[in-house]
Amino acid sequence: MDHFLYRDGRLMAEDVALDDIAAAVGTPFYCYSAATLTRHFRLLDDALAGMDHLVCYAMKANSNLAVLKLLGDLGAGMDVVSGGEYRRAIAAGIPGDRIVFSGVGKTAAEMRLALEGGIRQFNVESEPEMAVLNAVALELGVVAPIAVRVNPDVDAKTHEKIATGRKEDKFGIPISRAREVYRHAATMPGLQIVGIDVHIGSQLTDLAPFEQAYRKLAALTLELRADGHDIRRLDLGGGLGIPYTRSNEVPPLPSDYGAMVRDVLGDLGCAIEIEPGRLIAGNAGVLVSETIYVKEGEDRTFLILDAAMNDLIRPAMYGAHHDIVPLNEAAPGAPSVVYDVVGPICESGDTFARQRPMAEVKAGERVAFRTAGAYGAVMSSEYNSRPLVPEVLVSGDQFAVIRARPDFDEMLNRDTIPKWL
Template sequence: MTLDPQNNHPRAETGDPGAGEGGARTAATVEGVDLQALAAREGTPLHVYSATAIRQRMASLQAALQGLDALVCYAVKANSNGAILRLLAEQGAGADIVSGGELWRALRAGIAPEKIVFSGVGKREDEIVQALDAGIARFNVESRAELDLLQRLAQARGTVARAAARINPDVDAHTHAKISTGKSENKFGVSIAEARSWFESAAQRPHVRLDGLHMHIGSQILQLAPIREALRRLARFWRELEGAGHRVASIDVGGGLGVRYRAGEQAPAATAYVAEIRAALAGYEGLLVLEPGRWLVAEAGLLLTRALLTKHGEQRDFLVVDAAMNDLLRPSLYDAWHDIVRLGDNGGREIVAYDVVGPVCETGDTFALARTLPRCEAGDLLAIAATGAYGASMASTYNSRPLAAEVLVDDGRHVVVRRRQTLQEMVAGERSPGEWQWT
């Protein structure tokens, strides 16, 4: 397993073009770190992230944005590990947060509050107060109720909150229904008509400076056409507001740019994406904010897992591995595809179509159906690719399975950035009957 320099996608080293379906492979490494040795030392399941891949993605986006007044706010929800946040902060990134916990993580990682924007449809009062006290850059407001709440809380604290209206441009992002956020039936944002009324009544909320626009139409977008249309509608509203005398100091175009999860998928390049932004918002002189998450970290990560056993069923063969849906939820939640590779010498091994499954007691604990791999045996090491986003960040302790360890690799070195959770740590917040105090 190595990092493909063309697209930063973790994949196996091989001289055989057909090796993705089970050809022979050489030693598996990421950034010079041997994955077999790493798994033997740190155990499995194990999340592994490439620092170089993340830096390269960030650098390519910054290069595409050159000449623009732009701020890249990494979507913390994609991967909230403190080491990843610090790495991106060192590259100049801010943060797009959706909770008080993510705000705490971003600040702890050294991200300046003036580089943090707060999104989300259900911000609690205490979270808003936490963000006001921290002095974050902007709230992306998603409802009139939230706008009024922000006014009340900012007034009580004698401050002025900066805000952007999140519009719902009613554009189909052509992605999975559960990660589509820009259609009129989705819970996110408000119509342009409602946002217009907010600007018209802005004087009624003196403790909220509404001078920004925001949109986000979905995640894992592989076509630029929906982005282009959403930008067109956003730009038209911006020009309308400016014409009516409403200053728009910030336009946040959201995130959602897709990545390559399987052969045949082609994710848009940063240059093409930014070219659409430049074209749609030509003449805009305020701050541009982008909120990439998945695009920055997904392909920089992989999940190492060991085969526990193979099981021959009446209709199919099962490969049971020690990773499960609690370690990587995307296949269960979205029927998402992730490439899976058996690491090691595959020479002479027959190719078998396996259902690759975990040990959790759910039929949905399935990583792949009828996936062709070299014949596997107990103890074999496999890598599930492109798990850097929405892998560890969506993990749980379902079935009382401790959270997996996370490792960062960088130029031949590795460091454990989250150690494997112990059983005692997993139950640390629970109280035994002897500790209960009934009220």
């Protein structure tokens, strides 16, 4: 469920018409619903009720400070994958003991930043990383809490570019080597073993791969405890999918996921950490764009928008589907038109949809890309010297710009021409 619904023929964000926001800030822009973000966080939090747990929002999905502050005030922790994301979490008021640091390429400088600022744990992904973290911790005179990310060799059957749990993927250490790696970690005085980490991929629409991975995790927990390691936390990663269409796509409910976690891991006495990103932010946002031209080709009609692949790259990168709907609701029974929906960038890949049946849209009319709250604004760029688009947060009948559109002077002033030119 989200809070982007038609009312009296106008597409609303909670109690604000998206057309009214467009009139105030221009297009394109991202709009997020505070009510939807809140609802999705609470669904996940409630799904693990009765277990010691922490929902660590995966910031890579949407790292706007206002979004982080909203979720942090609800009790969320944060899953960060860079020093920049760590700084954002701290700036949003998230305490260090609710921040988990993941990622395969942490630098010594990033480790130092987190150890000095406070951290719940590092999810370490290799033995070389452990050695560097141990050295940094000893240099600072502290102990770094760690969970080792194990790769359970489970194929999540998701998109090739977002699968992370197979033996050929770059993440984690093979589960077959886990006991050896934990023995090695235990010899390092700058490290404190606190748990195990696993993450098998994103946009999973079946609980079976999760259960397969978690059963391997449960067996490993018992083995590591028998080896003398104090395994008290299990970081289960994220990855639970969301519906990108309004048709028959029905991913598992958070309550069903929670019941499975409780059944497989509930007897181990471990604190459970999960790292959802898309599930919280995806359906909480839309991208609003205006039609520049409707162009008749030889065998197709092109809907040319002012949004482009630099604003929303998922369709170009992943072949991802986003429902595209008019801001003014089509009349009942109105015929649909088949469009290729494209942007103005000089790339054939700047295409959002091919041969998409839609309500008729005319030049100057606006549309919304649904389910654009995750991996939209965070993956945008200024390709073709196009400014980053604004982000807007709605709460009830009020809205605020939470990232402004930069002007061209701001963009140009980032560059420097050497004196010798």
